[in-house]
Amino acid sequence: MKLKIASKILDANERIAQDNKRVFSSMGVYVINLMSSPGAGKTSLLEMTINELDGRLKVGVIEGDITGTDDAARINALGIPVVQINTGSACHLDANMINEVLGDLPLNDLDIVFIENVGNLVCPAEFNVGEDIKTMVLSLPEGDDKPLKYPLMFQESDVLIINKIDLKPFLGVSIEKIKSDALSLNPSIRIFEVSCKTGEGIDEWAKWLHSTLKA
């Protein structure tokens, strides 16, 4: 006998993601799902952004890592509320993992929560966690072929932050190619060029965050 189902395989995740989103928005918190390859500079970007915002926006952070608490310690050192999720072996954060830590952040006192996903350019793109926008970081040493090699990540992201632009003189990498390929895959993607080493471009990204939250 055939039983018709017609449901999305990721329905369960999607339902929890919607629940999370309702909780965040009822507290007036804007949520950014931050994704990249390992080592692209997600945590450094958070440190620079937190310093640049200098308390003008109240920030909270959820750190996702397979194991370890190094990233959470770096954020904690800045006096920012942070909760660490260890996924064990999972290559991405899912909505249920976020749901379980909602009570561990003082959401009522926050304007914005960054969810730093597990470093991985593939799987995190497929799991909504209850965010308002997805932001990805691509660092120049990864190469300018990445948009066409990992199209889903670029298609799903609302913002692309190109990091480590201070290394451009040492690399045969074209920022223009990264930008034009990313825009071909996703014409509405917003692109920032930054260096978390020199601080270049961080002000523009922070300014954009400000105006987005006010809107």
Add this chain to the structure above:
Amino acid sequence: MHEASIADGLLRTAISVCRDNGFSRIEIVRIRIGRASGVMPESLLFAFDALKAETIASESSLVIEEVPVAGYCNTCKRDFTVSGSFILCCPYCSSNSFTVKSGRELDIIEVEVGEDEVKDCLKDT
């Protein structure tokens, strides 16, 4: 990489639908996967076969229908299908203005179920 968690979700859904309808055995699970969904059919089959053991789906097979990536060009107004996993531009006129129509599917379509055969060893005694 996450095909195992997808296979797990798939099995849970299939098993609960089967039980909710009063059946005790799953024979076939049919799903639809778009080529732009990021899910590899081979990995999903492997994960499904590993996870189904010792469930009411232990004898079942997973049947995957792959859906190609298709779009509609807003410039030359034509429908098109691509062979890869994403659309970069319209294959007819190279326009970047297109609408993706399919390829992101990750759907369970149906489950074929049955009853376990009644053990009639007591009948003959």
